[in-house]
Amino acid sequence: MSENEFDVIFIGGGPGGYAGAIRAAQLGLKTMLIDDRQGDDGKPAPGGTCLNVGCIPSKALLDSSKHFHHIQHDYTDHGISVDGLSIDIDTMLERKRKVVKQLTGGLVQLFKANKIEFVNGRGKLFADRQVEVTPNDGDKYTVTGQHIVLAAGSVAFSIPNVEVDNELILDNVGALEIAQVPKRFGVIGAGVIGLEMGSVWSRLGSETVLLEAVDDFLPVIDRDMAKLAQREFKKQGLDIRMGCRVSAAEASDGKVKVSYTKDGEEHQEVFDKLLVAVGRKPATDQLLADDSGVSLTERGQIEVDGSCRTSADQIWAIGDLVRGPMLAHKASEEGIAVAESIAGQAAHINLDTVPWVIYTDPEIAWLGKTETQLKEQGIEYKTGSFPFAATGRGLAMGNAVGQVKILADAESDELLGCQIVGPSASEFIGEVVVAMEFNGSSEDLARIVHAHPTLSEAVHEAALAVDKRAIHKVN
Ligand code: FAD
Numbered sequence: 395m396s397e398n399e400f401d402v403i404f405i406g407g408g409p410g411g412y413a414g415a416i417r418a419a420q421l422g423l424k425t426m427l428i429d430d431r432q433g434d435d436g437k438p439a440p441g442g443t444c445l446n447v448g449c450i451p452s453k454a455l456l457d458s459s460k461h462f463h464h465i466q467h468d469y470t471d472h473g474i475s476v477d478g479l480s481i482d483i484d485t486m487l488e489r490k491r492k493v494v495k496q497l498t499g500g501l502v503q504l505f506k507a508n509k510i511e512f513v514n515g516r517g518k519l520f521a522d523r524q525v526e527v528t529p530n531d532g533d534k535y536t537v538t539g540q541h542i543v544l545a546a547g548s549v550a551f552s553i554p555n556v557e558v559d560n561e562l563i564l565d566n567v568g569a570l571e572i573a574q575v576p577k578r579f580g581v582i583g584a585g586v587i588g589l590e591m592g593s594v595w596s597r598l599g600s601e602t603v604l605l606e607a608v609d610d611f612l613p614v615i616d617r618d619m620a621k622l623a624q625r626e627f628k629k630q631g632l633d634i635r636m637g638c639r640v641s642a643a644e645a646s647d648g649k650v651k652v653s654y655t656k657d658g659e660e661h662q663e664v665f666d667k668l669l670v671a672v673g674r675k676p677a678t679d680q681l682l683a684d685d686s687g688v689s690l691t692e693r694g695q696i697e698v699d700g701s702c703r704t705s706a707d708q709i710w711a712i713g714d715l716v717r718g719p720m721l722a723h724k725a726s727e728e729g730i731a732v733a734e735s736i737a738g739q740a741a742h743i744n745l746d747t748v749p750w751v752i753y754t755d756p757e758i759a760w761l762g763k764t765e766t767q768l769k770e771q772g773i774e775y776k777t778g779s780f781p782f783a784a785t786g787r788g789l790a791m792g793n794a795v796g797q798v799k800i801l802a803d804a805e806s807d808e809l810l811g812c813q814i815v816g817p818s819a820s821e822f823i824g825e826v827v828v829a830m831e832f833n834g835s836s837e838d839l840a841r842i843v844h845a846h847p848t849l850s851e852a853v854h855e856a857a858l859a860v861d862k863r864a865i866h867k868v869n
Pocket residue numbers: 405406407408409410411428429430431441442443444445447448449450452515516517518545546547548566587677680681712713714715720721722723724725753
């Protein structure tokens with residue numbers, strides 16, 4: 395194989411591309427990874443949206459702001475009070491940058507250790523699996539791969555008449571770099587990103603308003619669970635307005651004027667910063683030459699089959715570029731599965747058991763089907779739920795908000811879904827993922843010994859409640 399030929403070339407070094415490239419190299423494939431992202435210092439910053447401007451920096455800010463909020467509001471019951479509490483936003487942002495840098499730098503080391511040919515630059519796919527490489531600091535050249543994996547991820551959606559400048563009108567990139575607590579913070583879209591970033595600035599003192607077009611809060615989970623979460627967010631001071639469709643935003647004199655319609659009437663609001671969080675779209679711009687042979691769907695995603703094969707031979711696509719949840723762990727699993735398929739192994743990804751998490755407080759985590767979906771599909775089901783307020787651990791922590799809800803098949807008892815609103819939901823949703831992946835039943839969860847006292851006992855009790863035999867509540 396010549397210098398410019400590879401077994402596999404990954405274009406895009408986010409959680410999909412980098413995890414896939416590492417797995418391919420582990421399997422002995424000659425692997426190239428091309429990623430264009432650079433840090434503030436001009437150094438390569440692989441890790442994609444997730445590490446640079448997504449999952450990780452948002453969680454860093456969520457954690458900082460959560461500590462601040464807890465000290466301010468939740469610790470007096472524990473006998474803890476603090477005089478003169480303050481937060482230094484520069485230090486908070488610097489900590490976030492350090493976390494990101496540590497992770498992106500760590501990846502570069504991993505690429506070296508795995509002998510991956512890593513190029514910091516852009517890749518573009520042409521016919522016959524040829525990739526034009528434009529390094530950030532060099533001249534263009536062409537490489538060829540036996541296989542190509544497209545992993546270019548996604549970019550924020552925009553809406554008409556709302557122009558992101560990342561000064562006053564922000565997307566996720568700008569929202570992670572706000573240097574002062576805005577007095578009034580507006581958010582368009584009460585989805586995952588809107589709720590997380592809205593929580594950060596609300597906790598730090600911004601009067602925060604979320605304008606959401608649809609009438610139902612978080613339609614992706616059951617109404618009882620969504621109501622529970624919405625009630626808690628309201629208590630925290632988040633002003634979430636449903637049925638409000640934003641039609642325009644105008645920045646002038648350091649303020650943003652937002653126009654929206656609700657029930658057919660025009661309304662306006664003025665904010666100090668506005669976040670546009672209305673979803674994301676696949677980053678296919680400048681990725682495919684006209685002769686690449688790769689087809690897109692009507693929604694602009696790259697068309698793939700269940701194994702991430704595109705319409706072109708030996709070209710694969712993964713992560714946010716393709717159907718399925720736009721989540722980092724889904725992208726990584728697809729990258730790994732594709733690498734294994736290329737190496738001739740049997741690989742499998744089960745999109746039905748991908749867990750979702752919103753890292754608000756309480757956290758919201760779920761997987762599988764909701765009651766609405768089960769009704770639509772005519773599947774008979776039973777449910778069991780259990781509140782954290784009835785767990786010893788939740789009360790001892792002083793953080794007993796929320797509940798676990800489990801859905802199981804009415805006849806076979808097979809687990810069909812789970813939703814958790816509550817503390818650390820992101821961590822112990824994992825046990826339900828495992829149970830569902832093994833086609834487990836609610837009876838299985840009910841018979842597993844859970845450590846006491848833990849929050850995960852709420853999962854145990856919810857499973858018992860499916861059969862109306864929870865111990866610590868009236869069934
Ligand atoms: P990406 O991470 O987008 O990576 C693709 C990379 O390819 C990018 O670095 C891009 O610059 C590069 N690239 C694009 N085109 C080219 C090209 N032609 N040549 C070279 N390089 C190219 N998901 C979660 O699971 N958990 C979370 O908590 C979470 N929080 C989020 C918070 C925010 C604010 C945002 C915006 C997203 C969040 N997500 C979260 C979603 C998650 O970031 C994405 O699902 C995930 O990053 C997708 O991975 P990917 O590998 O498909 O693409």
